[in-house]
Amino acid sequence: MTTSPLQLSVVVPLYNEVDNVIPLVDAVTAALGASGSWELILVDDGSTDGTVAAADRIAAADRRVRLIRLARNYGQTPAMQAGFDRVRGSVVVSMDGDLQNDPRDIPLLAAKLDEGYDLVAGYRKGRKDKLLTRKIPSWIANRLIQRITQVKIRDNGCSLKAYRVDLLRRMNLYSDMHRFIPAVAAATAGARIAEVPVRHHARKHGSSKYGLSRILKVLADLLTIKMIRSFRDRPLAMMAAGALLATLLATAVAVAATVAAVGFGPQKANAVVFSGAALLWLGLAGYLLMLGLVAEVALWEHRREQGDQLPLVHEENN
Amino acid sequence: MTEQMRVLSPDTKGAGKPQLDVSVIVPITERPEDLAELYHEYSVPLSESGQSFEFIFMAEPWCGPLTKPLIELAAQGHPVRVLQMGQTMGEASLLRLAATHCHAPVVVTLPAYRRIQAAGLLELIQAVIDGADVVNARRWPRRDAWLNRLQGRIFHMLLGSITSQRLHDVASGVRAMRREVLLRLPLYGDFFRFLPLLAAREGYTVTELAVPQHERDTSTRVYGPGVYLRRVIDLLGLFFLLRFTEKPLRFFGLLGSTLAVTGSALLALLLVQRLQGQGIADRPLLLLGVLLVVLGIQAIALGLVGEIIVHLHASGRRGYRILEEDSPSQHSAADDSKSLSA
Numbered sequence: 001m002t003t004s005p006l007q008l009s010v011v012v013p014l015y016n017e018v019d020n021v022i023p024l025v026d027a028v029t030a031a032l033g034a035s036g037s038w039e040l041i042l043v044d045d046g047s048t049d050g051t052v053a054a055a056d057r058i059a060a061a062d063r064r065v066r067l068i069r070l071a072r073n074y075g076q077t078p079a080m081q082a083g084f085d086r087v088r089g090s091v092v093v094s095m096d097g098d099l100q101n102d103p104r105d106i107p108l109l110a111a112k113l114d115e116g117y118d119l120v121a122g123y124r125k126g127r128k129d130k131l132l133t134r135k136i137p138s139w140i141a142n143r144l145i146q147r148i149t150q151v152k153i154r155d156n157g158c159s160l161k162a163y164r165v166d167l168l169r170r171m172n173l174y175s176d177m178h179r180f181i182p183a184v185a186a187a188t189a190g191a192r193i194a195e196v197p198v199r200h201h202a203r204k205h206g207s208s209k210y211g212l213s214r215i216l217k218v219l220a221d222l223l224t225i226k227m228i229r230s231f232r233d234r235p236l237a238m239m240a241a242g243a244l245l246a247t248l249l250a251t252a253v254a255v256a257a258t259v260a261a262v263g264f265g266p267q268k269a270n271a272v273v274f275s276g277a278a279l280l281w282l283g284l285a286g287y288l289l290m291l292g293l294v295a296e297v298a299l300w301e302h303r304r305e306q307g308d309q310l311p312l313v314h315e316e317n318n
Numbered sequence: 319m320t321e322q323m324r325v326l327s328p329d330t331k332g333a334g335k336p337q338l339d340v341s342v343i344v345p346i347t348e349r350p351e352d353l354a355e356l357y358h359e360y361s362v363p364l365s366e367s368g369q370s371f372e373f374i375f376m377a378e379p380w381c382g383p384l385t386k387p388l389i390e391l392a393a394q395g396h397p398v399r400v401l402q403m404g405q406t407m408g409e410a411s412l413l414r415l416a417a418t419h420c421h422a423p424v425v426v427t428l429p430a431y432r433r434i435q436a437a438g439l440l441e442l443i444q445a446v447i448d449g450a451d452v453v454n455a456r457r458w459p460r461r462d463a464w465l466n467r468l469q470g471r472i473f474h475m476l477l478g479s480i481t482s483q484r485l486h487d488v489a490s491g492v493r494a495m496r497r498e499v500l501l502r503l504p505l506y507g508d509f510f511r512f513l514p515l516l517a518a519r520e521g522y523t524v525t526e527l528a529v530p531q532h533e534r535d536t537s538t539r540v541y542g543p544g545v546y547l548r549r550v551i552d553l554l555g556l557f558f559l560l561r562f563t564e565k566p567l568r569f570f571g572l573l574g575s576t577l578a579v580t581g582s583a584l585l586a587l588l589l590v591q592r593l594q595g596q597g598i599a600d601r602p603l604l605l606l607g608v609l610l611v612v613l614g615i616q617a618i619a620l621g622l623v624g625e626i627i628v629h630l631h632a633s634g635r636r637g638y639r640i641l642e643e644d645s646p647s648q649h650s651a652a653d654d655s656k657s658l659s660a
Contacts, residue, residue, distance in 0.1 A: 046521070081637070232626070238622075242619065284612045
């Protein structure tokens with residue numbers, strides 16, 4: 001992938017979107033025109049409803065449209081990564097396959113990217129979704145993501161985003177990271193990020209593939225990203241901070257134990273319980289330190305064998 | 319690899335060797351029967367059906383004398399190969415190694431003892447030719463001791479609770495599959511038992527076929543307690559691998575936060591009692607509360623280290639498998655650049 005013969009690659013993951021495929025391709029074609037310097041990569045994520053047949057027909061007729069079929073339903077993140085791994089354009093745009101994003105916004109995003117950004121995220125103005133199950137959880141999640149990741153993005157849930165291909169080559173998406181792409185890009189690849197408002201339409205065909213059950217998962221993923229952002233090069237520091245806290249607690253409880261033993265408390269009791277608690281906290285401190293050491297070993301072995309993808313650097317020329 | 323393993327039969331590797339239809343892989347691991355007899359029995363339906371085939375016996379160091387009759391068979395011109403290991407490798411490694419040495423696109427794994435009737439092999443092979451990636455043989459109807467069947471039932475009930483694949487006889491050991499599956503699956507340790515389930519996770523189509531059980535596969539088998547314990551541990555490992563390989567914190571985070579929240583609730587209760595003037599220095603509940611919080615923090619910390627390891631390896635790993643793609647060469651990149659400059 002040394003040369004990029006195309007200017008623009010659009011990546012769309014599809015999962016059971018049989019009614020949306022043809023309108024989607026038509027909309028993208030209409031938005032990007034007949035310039036010929038773009039490609040549309042449809043990634044089928046194990047659909048079972050005829051999405052593949054529809055996409056296949058289009059791909060056979062229009063050589064700007066490519067279809068990639070995954071072996072089963074892997075989820076949105078691996079599907080997007082599969083598309084990113086195969087793009088030939090120097091600018092890559094990702095969007096949903098449900099036509100809630102508007103392909104007419106693609107040139108806007110690409111233009112913003114040209115102003116000197118690595119990632120341009122769309123945010124949905126006048127979002128057309130249910131208030132209680134979609135918009136409110138989304139609002140809370142975005143505030144939380146902003147606070148924790150320190151990346152100021154209003155709408156992490158909007159799939160319509162534009163990337164420089166250099167950025168994508170430095171990023172590896174797995175698990176459910178599509179929700180945090182800007183944060184991951186900033187944390188691991190040093191991306192410069194901008195936002196543009198984009199249009200949003202109500203869903204016409206098919207059904208939404210999201211549910212409310214993802215809150216716990218999102219929290220765990222956020223904790224992961226926070227850790228990777230702050231401690232990916234020094235896990236021992238993270239564990240040592242925890243160990244220090246545990247040691248302080250142990251000391252406090254030990255003081256309480258002494259007090260109880262001497263008998264200033266409400267009753268003069270034997271101090272076994274307090275001493276036990278102090279020892280437990282002390283044990284935790286030791287455990288965290290050892291775990292930090294194991295993490296350093298994993299990091300060291302990895303760096304020694306493979307090196308690491310270096311972040312993006314921007315050379316300022318006057 | 320050649321240092322670790324000797325090929326004790328006419329070496330059929332090499333460019334001149336014609337492609338075969340089926341490779342039958344027999345890893346010799348536990349309670350082997352007379353292997354020459356086994357070969358004769360299972361090769362009959364294959365030769366009758368007119369398919370070209372080979373039998374690859376994977377022998378660990380301890381099975382030296384067992385393989386003598388096989389080497390004689392090979393010398394007489396039978397399509398038998400014996401690969402002798404220089405060290406004990408375990409069944410998972412034997413299977414993967416055999417896959418790199420076989421000459422057919424369709425592979426059958428067969429235990430070194432009789433489990434299904436020989437004629438059943440053909441149905442399994444046909445199912446792979448018809449498009450399945452892995453076909454697991456289910457011994458059915460069963461004719462062995464009720465105790466065996468009960469054990470199998472319980473095992474598969476547990477298995478059913480951790481995977482959505484409905485298989486009835488994962489442990490039969492008899493499976494036909496495309497060679498590619500065996501080459502690509504990261505099998506190790508005791509997970510060869512769950513090969514069909516791991517294959518399904520990688521997106522291969524897995525089916526099960528009822529095959530009559532062999533009349534010799536009927537003796538009651540009761541194992542030592544250690545064996546059962548290992549099976550349960552295998553199930554735990556499988557549960558984790560199938561669901562959380564890319565997101566360890568989801569597992570450890572849930573476990574840890576449950577523990578920590580329970581512990582905190584106990585400590586909060588004690589705090590309320592302390593504020594009401596009760597002494598808590600002699601309450602074992604305090605120890606339990608602290609212990610639960612400590613365990614919870616440990617679980618979460620372990621999950622975080624797991625996430626670090628996953629993150630470090632993300633650049634080399636792809637979590638998906640491609641079924642099919644229009645190759646760019648189909649409408650080639652050179653072609654595109656031409657149309658651009660035009």
